[in-house]
Amino acid sequence: MTASTSRRAVLAATLFAPAIARAQGDYPTRPVTIISAGAAGGPTDTITRIVADAMGRQLPQPVVVEATGGSLVAPQKLVNSRPDGYTLMNQNVGLTAAATLYRRLPFAMPGAFAPLGLVSDAAMTVVSRPNFPARTMAELMATVKREGETLNLATAGLSSAANLCGLLLQQAAGARATTVVFRGTGPAISEVLADRIDLLCDQATNTVPHIRQGRIKVFAVSTPQRLPGLPDVPTTAETGFPSILMSTWHGVYAPTGTPEPIQERISAAIGAALQDEKLVERFATLLTDVPTPDRQGLAFHRRFFVEEIARWRPIIEAAGAYAD
Numbered sequence: 001m002t003a004s005t006s007r008r009a010v011l012a013a014t015l016f017a018p019a020i021a022r023a024q025g026d027y028p029t030r031p032v033t034i035i036s037a038g039a040a041g042g043p044t045d046t047i048t049r050i051v052a053d054a055m056g057r058q059l060p061q062p063v064v065v066e067a068t069g070g071s072l073v074a075p076q077k078l079v080n081s082r083p084d085g086y087t088l089m090n091q092n093v094g095l096t097a098a099a100t101l102y103r104r105l106p107f108a109m110p111g112a113f114a115p116l117g118l119v120s121d122a123a124m125t126v127v128s129r130p131n132f133p134a135r136t137m138a139e140l141m142a143t144v145k146r147e148g149e150t151l152n153l154a155t156a157g158l159s160s161a162a163n164l165c166g167l168l169l170q171q172a173a174g175a176r177a178t179t180v181v182f183r184g185t186g187p188a189i190s191e192v193l194a195d196r197i198d199l200l201c202d203q204a205t206n207t208v209p210h211i212r213q214g215r216i217k218v219f220a221v222s223t224p225q226r227l228p229g230l231p232d233v234p235t236t237a238e239t240g241f242p243s244i245l246m247s248t249w250h251g252v253y254a255p256t257g258t259p260e261p262i263q264e265r266i267s268a269a270i271g272a273a274l275q276d277e278k279l280v281e282r283f284a285t286l287l288t289d290v291p292t293p294d295r296q297g298l299a300f301h302r303r304f305f306v307e308e309i310a311r312w313r314p315i316i317e318a319a320g321a322y323a324d
Helices: 003-026 041-056 073-079 094-101 137-149 161-173 186-193 204-214 260-273 276-284 298-319
Strands: 032-036 063-067 087-091 113-122 124-128 152-155 178-181 199-204 218-223 248-257
Touching: 032 041, 032 073, 041 063, 041 087, 041 113, 041 248, 041 260, 041 276, 063 113, 073 113, 073 248, 087 094, 087 178, 094 298, 113 260, 113 298, 124 137, 124 161, 137 218, 137 260, 152 161, 152 186, 161 178, 161 199, 161 260, 161 298, 186 204, 199 204, 199 248, 199 276, 248 260, 260 298
Parallel strands: 032 063, 032 087, 152 178, 152 199
Antiparallel strands: 087 248, 113 248, 124 199, 124 218
């Protein structure tokens, strides 16, 4: 680079810097889109719409939702978008599992994503078909250990929370069941209700209505404390299986390269949205929790994102459950 070229570059940067700063300071000046990494009407889409509605009350522009479906469709679309804060994504724990499940990802993990904050935590429930012979979690795990692949375990896809919870269950039992992959938890639950699938580990959001009606058998919840909505159901730790511990958490992301002031602005809007009365009420009806204060904010999500990738890697590698 010549001296004159260098001077022109410095001059251009000097001239455009105030404009860039103003654009960031005025953010947002048009609607913001959150890509929902789930099928329309599914749990992730529902959470995304509740969060987007609450964020829209914190920002001077509306926040709209675009449902995509598909485990890699949403993150690929986010990565290909401009890093200007106008295209975001809400995705669950499955994004961190994708780093290991897919050995040829079309984007870098975790480098392609800028975590902006966790927005929800939902317990997983260990359930079975109504006529499954086990009565307790200990009996269920003994049955899995004894019968192994003669039992079938439903999942909503290899990168789904249901599959990850199922991997933890099999690891704790020291045996593998036969995994049956469905396109979503709706069809999976239908087969459990019909007594054709033995086991499922799925979000309380999806299973509680059937549990309360006595249509499926429940053994434990995967969170440290019992759920207020299921006070009589023990935790996995209470039943002797503390390694089956997880939640279906959701977090909001921007593409890497999004200016830090805009990331901070979005994160602040997320934090305010989590205090919104309407959001809290809607989450309560879904048996979904607002993240505790120590799990909110940019710093926690950035650290947690990397930790979760590391957590799931050995579990997935041990199972050999790759998506590609």
